[in-house]
Amino acid sequence: MYGYAGRILRVDLTEGKTYTVSTTTYADRFLGGIGFADKIYWDEARPDMDPFDPESLLFFTVGPLTGTLVPGSARTIVAGKSPITYPRPAYTRSSFGGEWGPELKFAGYDCLVIKGKAEKPVYLWIQDDNVEIRDATRIWGADAYATQDLVKREVGDERAQVVAIGPAGEKLVRFACIIHRRARAAGQGGFGAVMGSKNLKAIAVRGTKGVAVADPEGVLALREYVTPRFVICCSSIEDSRRFHATRDHWNITKMANPWIPPFIKKYGLDSRGRVRNTGCFACPIGCHNYCEVPGFPGGEISCLQWWYANLITNRSPLPDEKAERATWEAKTLADQYGLNAYEFMQMIPLLRALHADGIIDDEKTGIPISKFPDREFMVTLLRKITYREGFGDILAEGTWRAAEKLGVLEEHFLKRDLGEFSGSYFVSGGAGGHGFSGHYDPRAFILDALLWAMYSRDPFDHAHEDTNLVFWSGLPFEEQKKIAKEIYGSENAIHPIGKPEYDEDKARAVIIIENRANVKDALTLCDWLYPMILDAVTGGVGDLTVESKFFTAVTGKEMTYEELLKIGERLWNLERAIMVTEGRTRKDDTLPDLYFMYPQKAPEIPSPPIDREKFEELKTHYYRLRGWDPSTGYPTEEKLKELGLEDVAAKLREMGKIG
């Protein structure tokens, strides 16, 4: 079988047993990656399962393209019941790049499913067919960087790839993440805590098998074709054109954030004055920069790793070297502790607001909130959360649960615009939705608002295509509309920033984005590169068929863009069914009240509040176009049958939850 490794590895930590099952049962209908996780989760997981229940399932899953020369194919999807989603734990996903996923393929697996809880701390050592559950008592407590090094030394193979949790995961901090290398993280979802609850400190993989490719020449030719066409990261189209000429400099010349160029020039150049880029397996892009700040471990930095600087400002350069060092220390500490840095984009504004209102103070919390942005504040906050010391024990439950505990959830968080306490203008700086932090402001991007309302977490593992087109592309709106016609079927699919529209073309675009998202996470591909909505060479619309062409070249199976989208739709419906069994209904498909109450005043993206009534109309369009029941948000029997999900329809009918 080309592309696929052919096996799924199942590990039961309670029993101390491992076994494999064939991939072939799932490959045709569920493709790979998130599709395998969705299917196995649907078949086996109890809807009311607590994420920390030993029986809860944790997935690490890759796709048929992973481990090949397809650019951006090194992603690993992590999925399972999340401890951080609010108001209740829900099935969701996260992902990370690097080299771990390809190594899993080289070891001969398309997917790893972990359940059970080890009696004492363990790590998993997967060496081709040899899978060992090994004692991790001696490395328990180590930070996530050290853990990787210690595990590599202990297994005696420096080419092993390791994912690890830090002390935050061990202490079941609800937003603990999983760390790989010196920056790669499965951040959102709190899956580091799920690993911690299973007493699983790390997973090391080393594979000596290969990934067979049906048409190697075809893959290389497509790679040559796509590489110069990618529009990358926060660069404008003009900028990514320059990417070809001055490859090393694209992300320091025109980035939105003014502190990046001086920082990289100071800490991130090689001996000949060139930017040190680092990348995921076989990816030509290399979107991370390697930096070394004296006194701290070196590491990679991309966008999120600037989180602390983002909280200070993104309108002006960092004030001084002290702030630069605090930024780097914050990135390093969050990585080492294994904390999801994005959580702080809502938590720190909330703490500052509560402090300003006199609801909490430095003394009672034991955290010098008044000293923000000094390192003393940040270091104390991160330590207290990681080790659940004092007030940190409350914050370790995540911002939403902590706010609930403090009795400030509604008034001071969900019904309050915390923009003034956030340094960033495009990150809304407060509550986002479903327990996650604000990100691109949904008031400015109505497609994102709907994507967010419908999803189990923040949608920024797939919603970037909207913001890339209407914000980062830098194209005039008239040009954007022409591209929207090609990629969403209607010029009317997008609206000018600040002038929200709520018609059914918007809902149709959202459905296309969601279906494509699942294709991407099934294959598994990078959200920054795919789908290729823009073409950096022509400056116009991108080529949406590259995923299907890559799929055919790698697996040898004929596949069209439309067929892939149909699989994406199947997976989205299956995920909706999972959400429905967990109790999700139409009324949960929403955003915090603040977005309906206040305008976004930032001069870059000024926008009125979302019109609640019109937003509900937009949702109705969405359910109808999805083939779901608009009154409940449940998928209909007809739609599920059309997608070949008869068993799903039967179970939902049994539960009385079918549209």
Place this chain on the structure above:
Amino acid sequence: MAQKILVIDFERCSGCRACEAACSQVREGAVKPLMARVYVMKWEEVGLYAPMLCQQCYTPLCREACPVKAISINSVGAVVVDEEACIGCKACFNACPFGGIHLDPERKRILTCNLCEGDPACAKVCYRQAIQYETVTDSTLRKKREAVKRIAELTIRVALPPQT
């Protein structure tokens, strides 16, 4: 004709290992880093990535060590093994001071880089140009040009100290 060689610039390497993937895909028909003739050595804690290849020595110690004279230099200057003649004694493996000889444990073969007969896949997929296949003259001129720029910059810095 000027000889082309694989010129390595460690600092340019992003550690992506596309070279390993391409090498194994071309030579073994599958992306299989274990069988690649190029290895990216990594020191993650300092961010050092170094693609390591056969040096294609003019006087290869592996060839000297081979008891059955199975090793020779091909038309593009690559040190290659005659699989028919090879007895698998691994004397070449031990003789090479660069780790340039690899072994295929499955099919019990000696693996060496043949420079893809003059069109090396590793260099073709390296967009960052950490591995370049170029003539010695081109490489030398490029390095000299870069050095002159550096020296010029340094000279200006020394000659014109920043105004305070």
